[in-house]
Amino acid sequence: MGFEGITQFLDMLPSAIMRTVALTIVASVIGFACAVLLLTLGRRYRLWSAFATAYSIFFRGTPLLVQLFLIYFGAGQFRDALSTAGLWTLFREPWFCALLGLSLNTGAYGYEVLRGALSNVPRGQIEAARAIGMTQRQIAWRIEAPIMIRLCLQGYVNEFVFLFQATSLVSLLTIRDITGVARAAAARSYQFYEVYLAAACVYLAFVIVIVQIGRHLERRLSAHMAAPKPSLLARL
Amino acid sequence: MLDGYLPLLLQGATVTIVVASSALLTAFAVGALATWGMLAGPRFLQAFIRSYTTVARGVPELVLILLIYYGLPQLLQGAIRSVGWTDFTLNLAPFAAGVVTLGLIYGAFMSEVLRGAYLAVPQGQLEAARAVGMPPLRITRRITVRLMMPICLASLGNIWMVIVKATALMSAIQLEDLMRKATLAANATRKPFSMFLAAAAIYLAITLISLVIQRMIEQRLNRGKVSGNGI
Numbered sequence: 001m002g003f004e005g006i007t008q009f010l011d012m013l014p015s016a017i018m019r020t021v022a023l024t025i026v027a028s029v030i031g032f033a034c035a036v037l038l039l040t041l042g043r044r045y046r047l048w049s050a051f052a053t054a055y056s057i058f059f060r061g062t063p064l065l066v067q068l069f070l071i072y073f074g075a076g077q078f079r080d081a082l083s084t085a086g087l088w089t090l091f092r093e094p095w096f097c098a099l100l101g102l103s104l105n106t107g108a109y110g111y112e113v114l115r116g117a118l119s120n121v122p123r124g125q126i127e128a129a130r131a132i133g134m135t136q137r138q139i140a141w142r143i144e145a146p147i148m149i150r151l152c153l154q155g156y157v158n159e160f161v162f163l164f165q166a167t168s169l170v171s172l173l174t175i176r177d178i179t180g181v182a183r184a185a186a187a188r189s190y191q192f193y194e195v196y197l198a199a200a201c202v203y204l205a206f207v208i209v210i211v212q213i214g215r216h217l218e219r220r221l222s223a224h225m226a227a228p229k230p231s232l233l234a235r236l
Numbered sequence: 237m238l239d240g241y242l243p244l245l246l247q248g249a250t251v252t253i254v255v256a257s258s259a260l261l262t263a264f265a266v267g268a269l270a271t272w273g274m275l276a277g278p279r280f281l282q283a284f285i286r287s288y289t290t291v292a293r294g295v296p297e298l299v300l301i302l303l304i305y306y307g308l309p310q311l312l313q314g315a316i317r318s319v320g321w322t323d324f325t326l327n328l329a330p331f332a333a334g335v336v337t338l339g340l341i342y343g344a345f346m347s348e349v350l351r352g353a354y355l356a357v358p359q360g361q362l363e364a365a366r367a368v369g370m371p372p373l374r375i376t377r378r379i380t381v382r383l384m385m386p387i388c389l390a391s392l393g394n395i396w397m398v399i400v401k402a403t404a405l406m407s408a409i410q411l412e413d414l415m416r417k418a419t420l421a422a423n424a425t426r427k428p429f430s431m432f433l434a435a436a437a438i439y440l441a442i443t444l445i446s447l448v449i450q451r452m453i454e455q456r457l458n459r460g461k462v463s464g465n466g467i
Binding site: 057058061062063064065066067069070073074075076077078161165166167168169171172179182183186191192193194196197199200203204207208 | 290291293294295296297298299300302303306307308310311397401402403404405407408415418419422426427428429430432433435436439440443444
């Protein structure tokens, strides 16, 4: 078992980790914003609801790789049009395309998570709120949102983990993320299994940490629903 | 519109479906073994399976594919060469590497689904079967498996869709699937958007057809099922 490959990999790793983490966080934030936007608009307007469904079907029914290639390589087909619109400098950058693709993809899955959470909000609470005269906006902010946060936490943590792993695809767009530097180090040193094994361990470590944080959050948010601890008074 | 590349794309789509089906069957086999080990095996086996599940769900598919396709032959080559057979070369076919990798990864997901389905089988029916004197194997065949199927069908359908989409990653190890054909066509015609959009449309078609088939199987399996407070 040789170590030159792993050394090269570890050298390039810190900046690669930062790129991966940055991609994950920014994409999940933008995706979340898209999902919330679609949900709010979709509830009010029939047209937006249809668009949201089509968007969800497209981005969940096709592989992420196709979406990324469609944006990054596909933009080249419309280079003239994009240049006239001043957008070509954006679309020829792998970073922009990767971020756009990842955001749209995680936005679609996030939209489904939010939709599921919304439909699980107890109907009675909404009816009660309407009965005492709350406006739709007040209901959304004060009743639905707090309940939905707890309901969609598990789904969102899962989606965050998937997104973190999905960033490995951007290495095929020439971005030097964790997988990207692993491929570079492996190709240079011809030590494939050592380097890829190391990369796998890096991802695994991060995922374990993320899952633990998710569990901790869930426990904190569901504290009011946990079984009551026997108090000292009960024993007297 | 597609410059006559549609037949090539459909060829790739066929490979995609074949790879996905093989991977699904492999995943089912691996998952069934893992569930059996988790439910009926010794402690250390359960721990091993649990760590296997963690690894399969914590490492990106692309990394595992690269690890198995490039890394495994190198590892085995090195080991066998060091014991004297210095000419030994091993080359994994992309198809085999892809099916094995996807099978291992989604076998972990499968085992979760199967475990849930197995634990959801109503105990009363098993007790009744035992009381009537059914031999254990017949119980498994007629009752356990029959009752598990509708429960895990939805999740199985989900896993199938995920596997179909994951096969697109096989293009990274030069498997001639839909994605790879689309890339070839895109390079040949300088129309990447059209080609990848066509590929996307074909993936969508596969997804939607799979959904329809899943619905049909669901309705067939739920035939005669009494809902609510059946007698």
